[in-house]
Structures are given as structure tokens and as C-alpha cells.
Amino acid sequence: MQRFILSKKNLITLIGGFLIVIAYLSKLIIGNLAVFYWALVIASVIGILPIAIQAFQALKVKVISIDVLVTIAVLGAFAINEMEESAIVTFLFLFGAFLEQRTLNKTRSAIKELTEMAPESALKKMVSGEFVEVEVDEVEVGDILLVKTGAKVPVDGSVLIGEGYINEASITGESLPVSKSSGAGVYAGTILENGTLQIVAEKVGEDTTFGKIIELVEEAQDSKSEAERFIDRFSKYYTPAVLILSVIVYIFSRNVELAITILVLGCPGALVIGVPVSNVAGIGNGARNGILLKGSEVIHYFSKVDTIVFDKTGTLTIGNPKVADKMFYTSDLERVLSYLASVESESDHPLGKAILEDIGNTTFYNVENTDVIKGGGIVANIEGHKVVVGNVALMKQENITINESIRNDIVLYEQKGNSLVMTSIDGKIEALIGIRDQIRLGVKEDLRKLKALGVKNLVVLSGDNQGTVDLVTKELGLTEAHGHMLPEDKSKYIEKLQAKGQIVAFVGDGVNDSPSLALAEIGIAMGSGTDVAIETSDIVLMNSNFSRLPHALGLTKATANNMRQNIVIAVGVVIFLLTNVFFSEWMNMSIGMLVHEASILVVILNGMRLLSYKSK
Amino acid sequence: MQKAIIQLETLTCPSCGQKIENAVKSLNGVDKQSVKVLFNSSKVKLDFDLKILSIEKIEKAISALGYEVKKSQVKEI
Known part of the structure; x- marks a missing residue:
């Protein structure tokens, strides 16, 4: 019975409204007060x-x-x-x-x-070898599944048989389809645009x-911010307090009408719903635009950010370095290039790749006794010659003399923002190669937007040499830049900024910078939706899309503002109503309920504006 | 311990959340710390002890308040 009545709430509201209309029509047009009275009684009874x-x-x-x-x-x-009051109040409330x-x-x-x-759902291979459609909850790790053109990949797994193009926009934000063949990883929620795949399930359900x-x-x-938890605690005591207030008013005034009017006016509706509504709309806008915001605390802090710290590699630049400058100190260029290429083909270091790409076709020699020196380069033997390929530190370590003119070249190359790779054969420097990364398209404009949104400092902390860092800084108009920084130097630097009272956001790739990501008030991962990025950071920019950063900042500011507006509206309305009930003649229960319900709708509609927020 | 995720009909008032939270917490066998009512996604998450309590009883406690349970998932933890 109870559930029946609750499930018919909308119908009851409709009938209630209809009865109220009848009541007033009969009173005003045919002057029938009996119909007026009884229609209102029925409306009140079913409404309550x-x-x-x-x-x-x-x-x-x-x-x-x-x-x-x-x-x-x-x-x-x-x-x-x-009866007029009771009918109208119940109707308005419903x-x-x-x-x-x-x-x-x-x-x-x-x-x-x-x-x-x-x-x-998923097409699961049964013992008989047939594929049968099952609910996705029934898929277990190790199951073999068939994915047809146009279908969603049901779980995380890898391709067993088949080829196809998958749209991974739901995970990476990238809308260009990616080619997948045997052995490739596939993700739940992505769509197979063409082809047919058999995949083996590796992660299912919530683990994907x-x-x-x-x-x-x-x-x-x-999730709730400190302010919301306060409102929660507040409203827990607020409603009983209103009840007590009305009892006290009744005891002193013996006026039932005044006492019950206070009950209606004191309803805390807009106050409890205002902040969550802004929160959900703001986070929803972010999710739609490839920005994952982890809750209202994050919104609160990021909207007040003073300093944004970038880890240069892969954040401001494409992360795909290319050979920009080269100098040779040799008479046999052919041999030097061949040796260099042979050594570099032993490594998968990004700088090595850039060099190989630049050299192109050449003769490859047999490389022996390869020794990879971490953070330095490679030492190896080719045809009995000792070949050292690496940075300045490695050359010094190997006691290779760098003469005056080469030293000048090094200074020049560093100023241009290059990472340096030197090649020496049997202790003599033969080549100096400068490799540079390219700046991401549109980053300059995005940084300008961040400044316009009120970020005071844009800082780069990078492991690269100071020359590289300075160059990027000058080109992009950053406020500060520091090179030669190890991960622990970066987190120390952030602590220093925080000690000065700044609110710091750190933008990194989410893997090797996790201490800084965790330390900064706001850690922003430029992840392609990888697990680590999702877990360690406060904000995730899907598909490493830098241009989302100004949108994210603008959105959090708009959301934080929206919350404040809603709190002001809610508190303002309650104060307005309560003062009027004591100091004005016109206030009654029906008007109170009307204003109260209207204020709830106003805060919801205000929150809804965030859904269409766009950064300028 | 079992971890349950219960999907409810759309919740519209924050005080509904408070009611559901109180009702679920009052059940014997529920880990009180774990009870979380997600107002916006209309979900209840909680840990409970299968020896004392069943998922059906939890669902019943919620639906007795007038909120329809749409789906529930229970996982061993």
C-alpha cells in the first residue's frame, strides 16, 4: 500500500492541482463554497x-x-x-x-x-566451441570472446585472432581508429569499427x-568538500532546530498558524541540494570534455591555484626528439656515421632513435662488449676500436679530451636547447650531435589562457640541460625554468613553493613524477587513461590533451563560483522568509512554500549552466 | 566479508541518502565504516558479513523505505 501510494506520486500531484483549480473555479465563478471546501479537503488528504x-x-x-x-x-x-493552505502547500511540495x-x-x-x-553483453566461446551471447558480468578472466564490427569490446584483453580498427575515444579521447592485430591490447568500452576479433579476457568488470x-x-x-561536510552536519541539526523553534513560538504566541508557517519556511532544501548540484554538473562537463576531476575538494583547490609546475618532457613538447644540429671533426664521415648507427641500434633510447632516423641507410657493423651506462650513453667495441657514444659527462668519465673549439660548440648547442650526443673513436671526438624536442601545437596559446585565468607562475622543472629549458621558457613565455632536476629535486622545489603559501598544481606524465604529483595540492596527469595516471593524480587529462588544461581551470573556477552563488541564494532565501514571517503581514505558508520550492529550482537551474560551460 | 554495490532508482533528495544510510547502518552484520550512499549516482556501497546478513535482507531494508532496488552486485573481499 505504502509503495503503491509512493509510486503514484506524480498522479497524486496532478489530481491535487486539478482539485485546487476546481475549488477556485467554483468559488469565484458559481460561488459554491461547499464544493470549494470539499475539493480542498480531498486535495489535502491525498496530497499529504x-x-x-x-x-x-x-x-x-x-x-x-x-x-x-x-x-x-x-x-x-x-x-x-x-484547508486552502494545506491543499496548496502539499501540492507545491509534491x-x-x-x-x-x-x-x-x-x-x-x-x-x-x-x-x-x-x-x-559479450559473445563468449563455450566448451562446444560456439559463441553464445552472455551478460558482461558473466565473463571471467581467461574467457575467449568474439567481437564483431560495430560492437563494443566487453572487457580489457588482448587480441587472439583477427584484425580490425578500434575507436578508443572512450578511453583515450582520441577519435582516430587504431589498428589492432594479434597480440594487441584492447580496452573495454571501445568500439570495433571494422573487422572481427577474437580476444582473451584479462581484466573484467570494475577492474578494467x-x-x-x-x-x-x-x-x-x-565526494564532499570540507564545506559540504559542514553543511551536512549543519542540516542534520538544522531541521530538528526548526521544529523546536516552531514549538517555542507556539508556546509563547499560542498562534498555530505562525508556528506551522515557520515549519514550512525553515525547510533547508536549497541549502542541501545547491552544492551537490554544482559539483555534479561541473564534473559532468569535465567528463564530457576529456577531463576527469576527482571530486569537489579538487575543484576547490584547483580554482585557487597560484602556480602551475610543468615537467617539460612530454608535457609542453611532443616528446619526439629530432636531430637539429650536427658537427663532425673527422675526415672519414662514412665510417663515423656507420659506427654511430651500429652502436645506437643496440639501444632503444629516444635520442638513439632520433639519431638512427637522421642517419638513415648505412652499413651496420658487428658491435661487441656493449656496456650501457645509465644517464651517460654506450661504450662498445667495433672492429677492435673502442667507440664511446654519449653525453659530456660520459666523455669526461672515459678520460676523453675535449678541446677548446669543441667546447665552444658544446656551449653553442646547449644554448640552442639541444640534448647532446658525442661520438668518440679510440679516445678522439669525431662527432657532436644536437637533438631537440618540438613544442606541442597550441601550447603557447593555452599557457596564455592560463595566465588570463589568473595563474601567477608558470614554472618548468626539467631533467634536461638548462639551455633546452631556457629555450622552451623563452619561446613560451613561462615565468621560471630550472633544468638538471631529478625527481627528488622537483618535489623539494614544490615544497619550497608551498612553504611560501602558494597553491601548486603539478602537471606530469603520471609515472616517474609520482612524488611530485602526490605532493602538489593538485596533481594533473597527462595520461592516456592509464591506471597509474588515474590513481595517483587529482585531475586526469585524457589522451594527453594539453589544450584541456585551460578548460579544466576555467571549469573549476566556474564550478566553485557556482557553489558560492547557490549557498548565497539558499541562505538568503531562508533569512528573507524568516524575517518576513515575523515582520510582515503578507507572508503565509503557501507563499513560503512557493518561494522555498522556487529557490530549489533556481539553484538546480543555476548548477545546470555549468553543463554548457566552454572556455573562452 | 562481502562487498556489495546496490543500484537504486534515481535519488532526488539528499535526505533520502541520510535515511538509507541510517537504515543500512542499523542492520546487524554491516561494517558501519564502509557504508557509502552515492547520492548522484544513486548507489549504495557497503561491506557486510555473509554469516550474519544476506544481500536480500539489505535490499529489503532499503525497499521498505520506499526506494526501489534495481540491481545489486556482491563480491568476496
């Missing part, structure tokens, strides 16, 4: 039923909810035979709840779009990358 049931359930678990206040108020109105549900669903729509991308992203966003939208 669902509210009273909810109130009763709340009391059972020791919660004094808004329903309790409204139920007492309406019963009070009954007692003093104020109708308001209906509108709230509709508008709240809108604010949640962005995140719902994301969760609805989760795969639901997509599952983790969803869980993160879901937890984020319900």
Missing part, C-alpha cells in the same frame, strides 16, 4: 499521504527530514481548518519534488552518458580501465 509516509519512514530511522516538517505543518493547518527530479536528471546527464557507454574511470567519476561526483 505520500509526504506523511516518507516522514514516517524517516522517523523510523531517526531522521527528521523535510517531509516531517511539512507533514506536521499540514496537519496543523487541518487542525485550524485552513510538484516541486517532481520538477527537482526532472532537472536533477538533466544535471546528471553528462555522467550518465559516460556510464551508459559501458558494455552490457573503463570500469575504473567510471568508478572514479561516480565517486568524484559524490
Whole structure:
């Protein structure tokens, strides 16, 4: 019975509204007061039923909810035979709840779009060898699954047989389809655009990358900031306090109407819903734009950020270095290049790759006794000659003399922002190669936007040489730059900034900079949705998309503002209503309920504006 | 211990969350620290002891408050 009434809440609201219209029509047009009275009585009685049931359930678990206040108020109105008030108040309360549900669903729509991308079924290979459609929950690690063109990949796994193009936008944000063949990793929630694949399940359900992203966003939208926890505690005591206030007012004034009006006016609706609504809409906007914000605390801090620290490699630059300058001190160029290429083909270091790419076709020799010196280079033997390929430090370590003219070249190359690779054969320097990374497209404009949004300092901390770092700094208009930094130097530097009272955000790739990511108030990972990036950071920019950073900052500022506006609206309305009930003539229960419900809708609509936020 | 994730019909009032939280916490066998009501995603997450309590009883406690349980998942932890 209880559930039947609750499930018919919308119908009850409609009938209630209809009866109120009939009541007023009969009073004003045909002057029939009996119909007027009884229509209102019926409207009140059916209207109070669902509210009273909810109130009763709340009391059972020791919660004094808004329903309790409204139920007492309406019963009070009954007692003093104020049928107009009771009918209108119940109707407004129910109708308001209906509108709230509709508008709240809108604010949640962005995140719902994301969760609805989760795969639901899979074609699983049975013992008989046939593929049978099963629910995705029934898939276990090790199962073999068939994915057809147009279908979603149901789990994380790897390709067993077949080839195809997969759109991985849901994980990486990158909309160009990626080619997959035997052995390649595939992710749940991505879409096979053409081809047919058989995959073996490696991670299922919530363990998949997509599952983790969803869980993160879901937890984020319900996470609470300090301010919200305060409001929560506050509202826990607020509602009972309103009840007590109305009892006190009744005892002193003996005025039932005044006492029940206070009950209605004191409802804390807009206050408890205002902040969560801004939060969910802001995080939803982010999720739609490839920005994962981990909760309202993150929004709060990032909106106030003073300093953004970048780790240069792979953040401001493409991370794909190329040979930019070269100088040779040899008469036999052919041989030097061949030796260099032979040694570099032993390593998969990015600088080595850039050199090989630059040299192109050449003769490769047999390389012996290869010794890779970490952070230095490679020492090896070719045709009985000792070949040393690496940086200046390695040359010094190997006691190779660097003469005046080469030293000048080195200084020049470093100033141009190169990383240096030198080649020596039998103790004589033969070649100096400068390799540079390219700056990402649009980074300059994005940094300008960040400054326009109020970020005071843009700092680069990099492991590269100072020349490289200075060059990038000059080109991009950064405020500060420091080279030759190890991960622990970076975190020390961040501590120093924090000691000065700055709020620091650190942008890194999420793997080797995790101490700094964790230390900074806001860690921002430029991850392609990798597990590590998701777990260690506060904000994840999907697909390493730097241009999302200004949007993220603007969005958090807009969201934080929106929360403040909603709190001001909510508190303002309660103060306005309570002062008016004591100091004005026109205030009554119906008007109070109307203003109260309207204020709830205003804060929801205000929050909804965040869904369409775009950075300028 | 079992970890349960219960999907509810759309929650619209924050005080619904408080009601559900109180109701679930009052059940014997529920780890009180673990109870989390996600208002926006309309989910309840909690850990409970299978020896004392069953998922059906938890679902019943919630639906008795008037909130429909859509789906629940239980995992060993």
C-alpha cells in the first residue's frame, strides 16, 4: 500500500492541482463554497499521504527530514481548518519534488552518458566451441570472446585472432581508429569499427580501465568538500532546530498558524541540494570534455591555484626528439656515421632513435662488449676500436679530451636547447650531435589562457640541460625554468613553493613524477587513461590533451563560483522568509512554500549552466 | 566479508541518502565504516558479513523505505 501510494506520486500531484483549480473555479465563478471546501479537503488528504509516509519512514530511522516538517505543518493547518493552505502547500511540495527530479536528471546527464557507454553483453566461446551471447558480468578472466564490427569490446584483453580498427575515444579521447592485430591490447568500452576479433579476457568488470574511470567519476561526483561536510552536519541539526523553534513560538504566541508557517519556511532544501548540484554538473562537463576531476575538494583547490609546475618532457613538447644540429671533426664521415648507427641500434633510447632516423641507410657493423651506462650513453667495441657514444659527462668519465673549439660548440648547442650526443673513436671526438624536442601545437596559446585565468607562475622543472629549458621558457613565455632536476629535486622545489603559501598544481606524465604529483595540492596527469595516471593524480587529462588544461581551470573556477552563488541564494532565501514571517503581514505558508520550492529550482537551474560551460 | 554495490532508482533528495544510510547502518552484520550512499549516482556501497546478513535482507531494508532496488552486485573481499 505504502509503495503503491509512493509510486503514484506524480498522479497524486496532478489530481491535487486539478482539485485546487476546481475549488477556485467554483468559488469565484458559481460561488459554491461547499464544493470549494470539499475539493480542498480531498486535495489535502491525498496530497499529504505520500509526504506523511516518507516522514514516517524517516522517523523510523531517526531522521527528521523535510517531509516531517511539512507533514506536521499540514496537519496543523487541518487542525485550524485552513484547508486552502494545506491543499496548496502539499501540492507545491509534491510538484516541486517532481520538477527537482526532472532537472536533477538533466544535471546528471553528462555522467550518465559516460556510464551508459559501458558494455552490457559479450559473445563468449563455450566448451562446444560456439559463441553464445552472455551478460558482461558473466565473463571471467581467461574467457575467449568474439567481437564483431560495430560492437563494443566487453572487457580489457588482448587480441587472439583477427584484425580490425578500434575507436578508443572512450578511453583515450582520441577519435582516430587504431589498428589492432594479434597480440594487441584492447580496452573495454571501445568500439570495433571494422573487422572481427577474437580476444582473451584479462581484466573484467570494475577492474578494467573503463570500469575504473567510471568508478572514479561516480565517486568524484559524490565526494564532499570540507564545506559540504559542514553543511551536512549543519542540516542534520538544522531541521530538528526548526521544529523546536516552531514549538517555542507556539508556546509563547499560542498562534498555530505562525508556528506551522515557520515549519514550512525553515525547510533547508536549497541549502542541501545547491552544492551537490554544482559539483555534479561541473564534473559532468569535465567528463564530457576529456577531463576527469576527482571530486569537489579538487575543484576547490584547483580554482585557487597560484602556480602551475610543468615537467617539460612530454608535457609542453611532443616528446619526439629530432636531430637539429650536427658537427663532425673527422675526415672519414662514412665510417663515423656507420659506427654511430651500429652502436645506437643496440639501444632503444629516444635520442638513439632520433639519431638512427637522421642517419638513415648505412652499413651496420658487428658491435661487441656493449656496456650501457645509465644517464651517460654506450661504450662498445667495433672492429677492435673502442667507440664511446654519449653525453659530456660520459666523455669526461672515459678520460676523453675535449678541446677548446669543441667546447665552444658544446656551449653553442646547449644554448640552442639541444640534448647532446658525442661520438668518440679510440679516445678522439669525431662527432657532436644536437637533438631537440618540438613544442606541442597550441601550447603557447593555452599557457596564455592560463595566465588570463589568473595563474601567477608558470614554472618548468626539467631533467634536461638548462639551455633546452631556457629555450622552451623563452619561446613560451613561462615565468621560471630550472633544468638538471631529478625527481627528488622537483618535489623539494614544490615544497619550497608551498612553504611560501602558494597553491601548486603539478602537471606530469603520471609515472616517474609520482612524488611530485602526490605532493602538489593538485596533481594533473597527462595520461592516456592509464591506471597509474588515474590513481595517483587529482585531475586526469585524457589522451594527453594539453589544450584541456585551460578548460579544466576555467571549469573549476566556474564550478566553485557556482557553489558560492547557490549557498548565497539558499541562505538568503531562508533569512528573507524568516524575517518576513515575523515582520510582515503578507507572508503565509503557501507563499513560503512557493518561494522555498522556487529557490530549489533556481539553484538546480543555476548548477545546470555549468553543463554548457566552454572556455573562452 | 562481502562487498556489495546496490543500484537504486534515481535519488532526488539528499535526505533520502541520510535515511538509507541510517537504515543500512542499523542492520546487524554491516561494517558501519564502509557504508557509502552515492547520492548522484544513486548507489549504495557497503561491506557486510555473509554469516550474519544476506544481500536480500539489505535490499529489503532499503525497499521498505520506499526506494526501489534495481540491481545489486556482491563480491568476496
